[in-house]
Amino acid sequence: MANKDDISHFIQTAFPHADITIESVEGNKARIRKPISTHDLRPGNTVSGPTLMAMADAALYVAIFATLGLEAQSVTTNLNISFLRRPPADADIIAECSLLKVGQQLITGEVTLWSDGASAPVAFAVGSYALFKE
Numbered sequence: 001m002a003n004k005d006d007i008s009h010f011i012q013t014a015f016p017h018a019d020i021t022i023e024s025v026e027g028n029k030a031r032i033r034k035p036i037s038t039h040d041l042r043p044g045n046t047v048s049g050p051t052l053m054a055m056a057d058a059a060l061y062v063a064i065f066a067t068l069g070l071e072a073q074s075v076t077t078n079l080n081i082s083f084l085r086r087p088p089a090d091a092d093i094i095a096e097c098s099l100l101k102v103g104q105q106l107i108t109g110e111v112t113l114w115s116d117g118a119s120a121p122v123a124f125a126v127g128s129y130a131l132f133k134e
Contacts, residue, residue, distance in 0.1 A: 002070045007062055010070055020058055025066035028099035028109075032059050033116070035092050047087040047115075047122075056081055056111040056125035059097035064107055064129055067099055074107065074129040081125040091115040093122075105131055 002010075008022045023031040032055065034040075040051040057076055064074055087093060094116055099109040106128055113123040 001067065002065045004066075006070060007065045010065070011058075011062070018058065020055070022062055023094075025062060028063060028067045028102065030059055030063035030066055030097045032062055032095050032097075033092050034095075036089060041089050044086075045089040047089065047093060049081075049083060052083065052087070052093065052113055052123045053079060053081055053125070055093050055095040055113055056097075056123070056127060059095035059111045060099075060107075060109045060127045060129060063097040063099050063109055067102055067107075068131075073132050075132070077106070077128045077130045079125060079127040081123055083123050085120065085122050087113075087115045087118075087122040091117055107131065 004022050004025050011018055021033045023033055034055055036047055040047055042048045094114045095111050097109050097111045101108045108128045111125040112121045114121050
C-alpha cells in the first residue's frame with residue numbers, strides 16, 4: 001500500500017504535466033481532481049472527452065497504487081466510458097474510483113466523474129489494468 005503523499009510525489013515526478021491533485025486514497029479507493037484549463041475544452045465551452053478519459057485512467061492508476069503500493073507495474077488494458085452529461089468549463093473535474101477486483105494478473109475498477117459542485121455525474125467508466133513484473 002502507498003499513502004496519498006507518496007503517490008502524489010510519484011505522479012508529480014513521473015507525470016509533471018498531469019495537473020491532478022490526489023484528494024484521498026483509502027483501501028481500494030481514490031479521489032482525484034483536475035482544474036480545467038482552455039486546453040481541456042471543446043467548442044461549446046465544454047470539457048473534452050479525452051480529458052475525462054484521462055481522469056478516469058489516472059484515478060484507476062492512483063487506486064492501484066493505494067492498494068498494491070508504488071512497486072506494482074501495471075498498464076491499461078481496457079477503458080470504457082459513458083458520457084452522461086455536458087461538463088461545464090468553469091468547474092474542476094473530480095474522479096472517484098473504486099477497485100472492483102484485484103487479481104494476480106488483472107485489476108478491474110469503476111470511476112465516476114463529476115463537475116465540482118454538480119449533483120449528478122458527468123461520466124462513468126469501467127477499466128482494467130494488467131499487472132506485470134520486469
